[in-house]
Amino acid sequence: MTYAQPKNLDEALGLLAEESWSILAGGTDFYPSVLERPMPSRVMDIHALEELRPISVEDSHVRIGAGATWSDLIDAQLPPAFDALKLAAAEVGSVQIQNRATVVGNLCNASPAADGVPPLLILDAAVELVSHAGIRTLPLQEFTLGNRRTARASNEMVSGLLVPQQSVQGQSTFLKLGARKYLVISISMVAGRMVIDHKGVIEDVALSVGSCSLVAQRLTDLEAALTGQVASKDLGSLVSTRHLESLAPIDDVRSTIAYRMDASLELIRRCVNTLGSTPA
Numbered sequence: 001m002t003y004a005q006p007k008n009l010d011e012a013l014g015l016l017a018e019e020s021w022s023i024l025a026g027g028t029d030f031y032p033s034v035l036e037r038p039m040p041s042r043v044m045d046i047h048a049l050e051e052l053r054p055i056s057v058e059d060s061h062v063r064i065g066a067g068a069t070w071s072d073l074i075d076a077q078l079p080p081a082f083d084a085l086k087l088a089a090a091e092v093g094s095v096q097i098q099n100r101a102t103v104v105g106n107l108c109n110a111s112p113a114a115d116g117v118p119p120l121l122i123l124d125a126a127v128e129l130v131s132h133a134g135i136r137t138l139p140l141q142e143f144t145l146g147n148r149r150t151a152r153a154s155n156e157m158v159s160g161l162l163v164p165q166q167s168v169q170g171q172s173t174f175l176k177l178g179a180r181k182y183l184v185i186s187i188s189m190v191a192g193r194m195v196i197d198h199k200g201v202i203e204d205v206a207l208s209v210g211s212c213s214l215v216a217q218r219l220t221d222l223e224a225a226l227t228g229q230v231a232s233k234d235l236g237s238l239v240s241t242r243h244l245e246s247l248a249p250i251d252d253v254r255s256t257i258a259y260r261m262d263a264s265l266e267l268i269r270r271c272v273n274t275l276g277s278t279p280a
């Protein structure tokens with residue numbers, strides 16, 4: 001096995017331009033995966049690239065660098081629209097995992113149960129990909145193609161996530177259901193963000209569900225149905241199974257399809273009740 005630890009981004013991109021490398025960040029998905037298949041022949045460890053670490057609030061967007069860990073995110077000063085992502089962060093594994101694992105690694109691993117995806121979908125996050133040829137950004141929905149599949153080309157790496165300032169509005173929350181409270185893979189998880197105007201009317205709402213389809217989904221029909229409604233702690237009564245039709249959960253060791261659907265319906269109702277009763 002060839003191991004490289006580039007000292008800066010330029011060096012990393014130079015290596016990626018020459019050959020295909022498996023990228024290693026915090027390693028919390030990478031190492032468990034090599035129990036199931038052989039170690040890749042070329043591993044590039046980007047953990048020491050400090051230039052990728054910052055989380056920064058800029059004029060047009062909030063940037064989460066590819067090196068930012070879940071703990072960095074929890075510690076960052078960010079508006080309430082990021083509360084859902086912070087709540088998810090606090091439920092990723094344990095504190096030891098949060099200290100090591102990166103938010104971007106969670107997306108690049110492309111597990112249907114990745115807790116970071118629903119909270120980033122409600123923020124309309126885009127993925128920034130960089131190569132020697134330049135930079136491109138893709139909406140998160142277009143980056144994740146399926147189970148363990150992303151749109152990243154072999155000469156690219158993800159340098160960060162960009163959340164547009166127009167989506168950094170309103171309150172947000174995240175609810176996760178697992179077979180136990182901590183250190184558990186989600187059976188279902190729901191993220192929501194709501195903007196309520198001064199008259200108490202819902203101006204904008206974003207909702208997403210993970211672990212119930214190959215790729216986490218935004219619930220656009222439900223979002224449309226809730227927009228313009230008067231916010232209240234009973235908003236959940238407007239949510240029906242019809243709004244979950246885009247979900248396609250599977251039966252597995254963690255849950256049956258029917259339980260995943262029931263649980264998701266309940267989580268979505270609780271999510272919108274919470275957001276509907278949160279002061280603007």
Ligand SMILES: Cc1cc2nc3c(=O)[nH]c(=O)nc-3n(C[C@H](O)[C@H](O)[C@H](O)COP(=O)(O)OP(=O)(O)OC[C@H]3O[C@@H](n4cnc5c(N)ncnc54)[C@H](O)[C@@H]3O)c2cc1C
Nearest residue numbers: 023025026027028029030092093101102105106108115158
């Ligand atoms: C005990 C334990 C508990 C866990 N609990 C949870 C949980 O509750 N919820 C949850 O969602 N996850 C959980 N995880 C999974 C894991 O911690 C997260 O997915 C983590 O965020 C991955 O980040 P990482 O930096 O460790 O990625 P790595 O393992 O280093 O990499 C993961 C994948 O992303 C790729 N990658 C990483 N960075 C880049 C980049 N910049 N550009 C391109 N590709 C890149 C790698 O090549 C690899 O394919 C758990 C893991 C463990 C071991």
